[in-house]
Amino acid sequence: MRIATWNVNSIRLRAEQAVTWLKETQPDVVCLQEIKCQNEQFPREPFEALGYNVTVHGQKGFNGVALLSKLPLEDVTHGLAGDESDVQARFIEAVVSVKGGVARVCCMYLPNGNPPQTEKYDYKMGFMARLKAFAAERLKLEEPFVIAGDYNVIPGPADASDPSAWTQDALYLPRTRATFRDLLAMGFTDAIRATSDSDRLFSFWDYQAGAWQRDFGIRIDHLLLSPQAADRLIGAGIDKHVRAWERPSDHVPVWVDLKLAA
DNA sequence: ATGACAAAGAATCTTTGA
Numbered sequence: 001m002r003i004a005t006w007n008v009n010s011i012r013l014r015a016e017q018a019v020t021w022l023k024e025t026q027p028d029v030v031c032l033q034e035i036k037c038q039n040e041q042f043p044r045e046p047f048e049a050l051g052y053n054v055t056v057h058g059q060k061g062f063n064g065v066a067l068l069s070k071l072p073l074e075d076v077t078h079g080l081a082g083d084e085s086d087v088q089a090r091f092i093e094a095v096v097s098v099k100g101g102v103a104r105v106c107c108m109y110l111p112n113g114n115p116p117q118t119e120k121y122d123y124k125m126g127f128m129a130r131l132k133a134f135a136a137e138r139l140k141l142e143e144p145f146v147i148a149g150d151y152n153v154i155p156g157p158a159d160a161s162d163p164s165a166w167t168q169d170a171l172y173l174p175r176t177r178a179t180f181r182d183l184l185a186m187g188f189t190d191a192i193r194a195t196s197d198s199d200r201l202f203s204f205w206d207y208q209a210g211a212w213q214r215d216f217g218i219r220i221d222h223l224l225l226s227p228q229a230a231d232r233l234i235g236a237g238i239d240k241h242v243r244a245w246e247r248p249s250d251h252v253p254v255w256v257d258l259k260l261a262a
Numbered sequence: 263a264t265g266a267c268a269a270a271g272a273a274t275c276t277t278t279g280a
Binding site: 010113166170204250 | 266267268269271277278279280
């Protein structure tokens with residue numbers, strides 16, 4: 001089973017590219033972030049035509065996440081628990097049935113948090129605290145469980161082409177990285193890091209200043225695996241070539257292959 | 263020292279992103 005995540009930066013602009021990519025790699029479950037539309041505006045038809053079930057948690061203009069799955073999506077929940085006042089569309093949880101049980105997947109768009117020392121960073125830290133509490137509960141289920149998405153976290157110096165450029169940034173501040181490490185300490189495995197030590201594995205290149213051409217990238221899109229998912233890890237990768245397509249998203253798809261079958 | 267670039271939505275500019 002292949003589970004992929006991609007921040008598409010508008011699904012209405014990127015639907016055609018998404019279809020091309022889906023036909024190429026045929027993932028079983030796909031987590032999309034920054035769809036930037038409301039539920040009724042989401043272009044469901046091209047994805048349903050490829051055999052995907054679709055659940056959309058959108059909002060007007062910004063944010064928005066969607067989950068696509070070849071298997072039926074069960075127990076779908078929109079939103080991350082822990083703050084009833086949070087109206088931003090950033091989280092979907094669902095399960096799919098697999099041999100011997102279920103696989104649980106979360107699609108997440110974690111807040112950027114810039115600039116620091118504003119309420120935006122407080123919101124990011126609050127969201128991460130809620131994520132930790134949620135993840136701790138889910139780990140008790142001892143299921144294959146994947147939290148996939150745009151974490152807006154550069155985990156360490158190997159995850160940026162020039163770490164010194166990010167020291168004052170919400171994506172790389174010590175508190176941000178420490179909270180991400182807390183998730184790993186709880187028992188999650190960073191799928192890309194579990195399969196490579198390369199310091200050139202990036203998932204985002206800014207549109208500005210020729211970042212792509214200079215390979216000025218960062219790794220901020222992650223798939224964190226529960227122990228039961230990590231036990232089934234076969235491989236992981238980044239579909240970097242997508243960034244070279246015409247009118248690309250600034251992020252590229254990241255994926256993991258797990259030894260799980262329907 | 264600063265901006266670059268892209269997208270959405272309300273409007274020909276502002277907000278947001280990273």
